[in-house]
Amino acid sequence: MQPTRVVTISLLLVGGVLAGPAFAEKDLLKLAKEAGYPATNCQYCHTTKLPKKDTFKREELAERGKWLAAEKDKQKAKTVSIDWLKEYPGKKEQ
Numbered sequence: 001m002q003p004t005r006v007v008t009i010s011l012l013l014v015g016g017v018l019a020g021p022a023f024a025e026k027d028l029l030k031l032a033k034e035a036g037y038p039a040t041n042c043q044y045c046h047t048t049k050l051p052k053k054d055t056f057k058r059e060e061l062a063e064r065g066k067w068l069a070a071e072k073d074k075q076k077a078k079t080v081s082i083d084w085l086k087e088y089p090g091k092k093e094q
Contacts, residue, residue, distance in 0.1 A: 031082040038094050063090055 032039035042051055045065030058069055064085075071077075071084045 028080060028082060032085065035082050035085070037082075037085060037092065040094055044094055064088060 029039055029042060029044065032044060037044070039045075042049060043062065045062055045068060047060050047062050051060060058066070061069060067088055067090070068080045068084060071087075072080050
């Protein structure tokens with residue numbers, strides 16, 4: 001094999017491994033923690049432990065997640081904002 005081909009194949013394999021599965025808005029969990037919310041995992045807003053963006057269904061949202069999705073629709077936003085949690089009418093706890 002030519003060295004260029006080996007390097008190209010290696011980079012593709014490493015890139016595929018590092019990319020991993022596409023999870024649903026994984027940064028939102030981090031942002032919620034940083035904002036002081038007791039979000040310990042994705043089930044703060046979802047019913048599944050590791051929701052995936054490519055198979056996401058709104059039925060898999062917990063009450064908080066459903067409320068955030070409704071806010072997203074109401075505000076015609078492209079993404080959910082953690083700041084909206086300040087207005088969430090339910091409990092703050094996980």
